[in-house]
Amino acid sequence: MTTVFAIETSCDESAAAIVRDRRVIASVVASQIDLHRRTGGIVPEVASREHLLTLNPVIAECFEQSGLTWDAIDGIAVTAAPGLVGSLLMGVTAAKTLALINNKPLIAVHHHEGHIYSAYLSDPMLEPPFACLLVSGGHTSLVAVEGHGHYRTLGQTRDDAVGEAYDKVARLLDLGYPGGPQIDKLAQVGNPRAFALPGGRMDHPYDTSFSGLKTAVLRLVEKQRALGLTVDRADLAASFQHTVVEALVKRTLAAMEELNTQTVVVAGGVAANRGLRVRLDTATRARGTRAIFPPFEYCTDNAAMIACAGAERLARGCRSSLGVGVYSRLRLEESAVLYDSTC
Numbered sequence: 558m559t560t561v562f563a564i565e566t567s568c569d570e571s572a573a574a575i576v577r578d579r580r581v582i583a584s585v586v587a588s589q590i591d592l593h594r595r596t597g598g599i600v601p602e603v604a605s606r607e608h609l610l611t612l613n614p615v616i617a618e619c620f621e622q623s624g625l626t627w628d629a630i631d632g633i634a635v636t637a638a639p640g641l642v643g644s645l646l647m648g649v650t651a652a653k654t655l656a657l658i659n660n661k662p663l664i665a666v667h668h669h670e671g672h673i674y675s676a677y678l679s680d681p682m683l684e685p686p687f688a689c690l691l692v693s694g695g696h697t698s699l700v701a702v703e704g705h706g707h708y709r710t711l712g713q714t715r716d717d718a719v720g721e722a723y724d725k726v727a728r729l730l731d732l733g734y735p736g737g738p739q740i741d742k743l744a745q746v747g748n749p750r751a752f753a754l755p756g757g758r759m760d761h762p763y764d765t766s767f768s769g770l771k772t773a774v775l776r777l778v779e780k781q782r783a784l785g786l787t788v789d790r791a792d793l794a795a796s797f798q799h800t801v802v803e804a805l806v807k808r809t810l811a812a813m814e815e816l817n818t819q820t821v822v823v824a825g826g827v828a829a830n831r832g833l834r835v836r837l838d839t840a841t842r843a844r845g846t847r848a849i850f851p852p853f854e855y856c857t858d859n860a861a862m863i864a865c866a867g868a869e870r871l872a873r874g875c876r877s878s879l880g881v882g883v884y885s886r887l888r889l890e891e892s893a894v895l896y897d898s899t900c
Contacts, residue, residue: 558577558578559577559578559631559632559868559871559872560575560576560577560582560625560629560630560631561575561576561577561630561631561632561633561634561664561864561865561867561868561871562574562575562619562630562632562633562634562655562864563575563576563633563634563635563666563860563861563863563864563867564612564616564633564634564635564636564648564651564652564860564863565635565636565648565668565671565858565859565860565862565863566608566612566636566640566644566645566647566648567636567639567640567641567644567645567648567668567858568599568604568640568641568644568694568695568858569588569589569590569592569593569599569604569607569644569858570586570587570588570589570857570858570859571586571587571589571607571608571611571612571615571647571648572584572585572586572587572615572858572859572860572863573585573612573615573616573618573619573860574619574859574860574861574863574864575619575620575623575625575630575864576678576861576864576865576868578681578868579677579678579681579865579868580678580681581678581861582622582623582625583619583620583622583623583625584619584622584854584859584860584861585615585618585619585622585860586615586857586858586859586860587611587614587615589603589604589607590734590735592607593734594733594734597728597734598724598734599641601641601642601643601644602643604641604643604644605641605643605644605646605647608644608647608648609647612647612648612651613651616651616655619860627659627661630659630661631661631662631868631871632661632662632663632664632867632868632871633652633655633656633659633661633662633663633664633867634652634664634665634666634863634864634866634867634868634870634871635648635649635651635652635663635664635665635666635863635867636648636649636665636666636667636668636671636863637649637665637666637667637877637881637882637883637884637895638665638667638668638883638884638885638886638887638895639667639668639669639695639884639885639886639887640668640883640885641885642883642885645883645884645885646883649665649881649883653879653881656879657879662871662876663876663877663878663879663881664867664870664871664875664876664877665877665881665895665896666863666866666867666870666895667866667887667889667892667895668858668863669691669696669698669700669889670706670708670866670889670892671862671863671865671866672691672693672824672825672862673689673691673700673702673708673822673824673866674862674863674865674866674869675824675851675855675856675859675861675862675865676689676822676824676849676850676851677865678851678852678855678861678862678865679849679850679851679852679855680849683820683822683849685702685703685704685705685707686701686702686703686704686816686818687702687818687820687821687822688700688701688702688711688809688812688813688816688818688820688821688822689701689702689821689822689823689824690805690809690821690822690823690824690828690837691824691825692718692719692720692805692823692824692825692826692827692828692833693718693719693720693825693826693827694718694720694721694724694735694737694826694827695718695720695721696713696714696718696825697713697714697718697719697720697765697767697805698710698711698712698713698714699711699712699713699763699808699809699812700889701812701816702822705869705873706869706870706873706875706892706900708889708890708892709890710888710889710890711763711812711815712761712762712763712764712765712808712812713763713764713765714764714765714766714767715764715765715766715768716766716767716768717766717767717768717771718767719765719767719801719805719827720737720825720826720827721767722767722768722770722771722801723735723736723737723740723801723827724736724737725771726740726771726774726794726797727739727740729774729775729778730778730788730790730793730794732790732794737826737827737829737830738829740794740797740798741798741830741831741832743790743791743794743795744791744794744795744797744798744799744832745795745831745832746791746795747789747790747791747792747793747794747795747796748791748792748795748796749795749796749798749799750796750799751789751792751793751795751796752777752792752793752796752797753796754770754773754774754777754796754797754800755769755770755773755800756770756800756803756804762808762811763808763811763812765804765805765808767801767804770797770800770801774793774797777793778793798830798832799832802830802832802833802836802837803836805833805837806833806836806837806840809821809823809837810840810841810844813841813846818846819845819846819847820846820847820848820849821837821841821846821847821848821849822848822849823837823848823849823850824851824856825856826856826857826858827856828850828851828856829853829856829857834848834850838850870896870900873900874898874900875896875898875900876896876897876898877895877896877897878897881895
């Protein structure tokens with residue numbers, strides 16, 4: 558049995574977890590949502606300072622939950638890319654220190670790989686190959702998972718990521734931060750066909766573009782207000798979500814067909830969106846295929862997914878040096894730079 562401790566600090570959550578054989582022993586997440594709600598978005602310097610304050614207590618609570626000591630830990634995994642550099646440094650520095658003190662191997666993990674492995678927390682028997690729709694606040698992409706550690710990006714966003722578009726539209730509608738859960742909740746009571754919105758046509762079949770959709774919502778709101786009309790926020794939220802979900806589902810089904818795979822994993826913070834879950838689950842079942850979603854608590858950033866990915870890397874001989882750096886941007890296909898050897 559492989560037991561891995563992990564740290565995740567790529568953005569605004571300070572998280573620690575212990576995973577053994579794709580099963581969570583302990584998981585602790587300290588969110589900064591209330592802190593960043595005051596400014597309507599994440600302030601990088603504030604996020605990194607908060608990690609400095611909360612990470613040690615989070616780690617202590619994780620071990621207290623697990624009832625384990627460092628003797629039971631086989632390796633230490635940590636998110637090293639991509640993300641906010643200051644935030645990443647907090648986690649990576651802590652992981653390096655713990656690895657040195659406790660004489661444990663260090664495994665740096667790509668944040669997106671962690672999200673992919675969050676699906677294993679839902680289905681421990683899952684194995685590649687499969688397709689993955691990765692949807693979060695900063696990233697939207699379709700990935701062919703050809704094997705453990707072997708990825709091929711089929712398409713990605715040309716501008717706003719899905720979660721970013723949700724936050725911006727929520728701001729237009731005065732729904733507060735973070736916008737995704739607010740729109741998803743409001744959309745449940747609105748008419749998804751009340752407003753015709755552009756889905757964003759792209760030359761590449763798997764790329765997405767949501768900046769035009771965001772602009773269309775802005776113009777619609779401005780026009781309604783200029784006429785002295787009240788915007789029906791529920792209908793607009795439902796129409797916006799319907800447009801986004803249909804664009805994602807269409808591309809995902811096409812990718813599954815091209816890859817000839819029966820399985821798609823949906824990962825990232827937006828994987829918690831109920832509208833997307835219901836629509837894609839229904840669409841895949843109708844085709845005799847399946848969509849796997851992580852448990853809700855492992856859709857948003859957490860360390861359990863990093864531990865799961867780190868355990869797989871550790872089993873394949875991956876090791877990171879104490880000199881491994883952090884990267885604000887790094888493609889999944891470039892993950893090899895995080896390790897000392899080919900794995």
